[in-house]
Amino acid sequence: EMALKEVQYAQSNAQATAEAAVEAKKDLEKRMATLRQSLDLLTVDKAYLEREVDSAKERAKRAEEEVERLQGKTKELRRTKAAVQERLEQQKGEADEWSQ
Secondary structure: OHHHHHHHHHHHHHHHHHHHHHHHHHHHHHHHHHHHHHHHHHHHHHHHHHHHHHHHHHHHHHHHHHHHHHHHHHHHHHHHHHHHHHHHHHHHHHHHHHHO
16 A cells, blocks of 8 residues: 555656646747747848948948049149139239239
8 A cells, every 4th residue: 555655646746747847848839939039030130230231331332432522523623723813813913014
């Protein structure tokens, strides 16, 4: 009779352990599903952010090119301004000579 009670006790413990293991497995499966969803969302976010970074790099490159173009245009306009001022000074000098 004592051996029977020990066997029943062992069976009861085994059943409780099995039930706990099943619950732990279910919890892990739920957690895994949640982690998979998070991974999917992060993958989509990563792809979006990579496109945004590429787009920002392209905009920055175009902006740098525009700055260079405008700097060149500024130099050209300064040269033109200097040439016009020089011509005006020459014409003023010639006009002063004529008026004397």
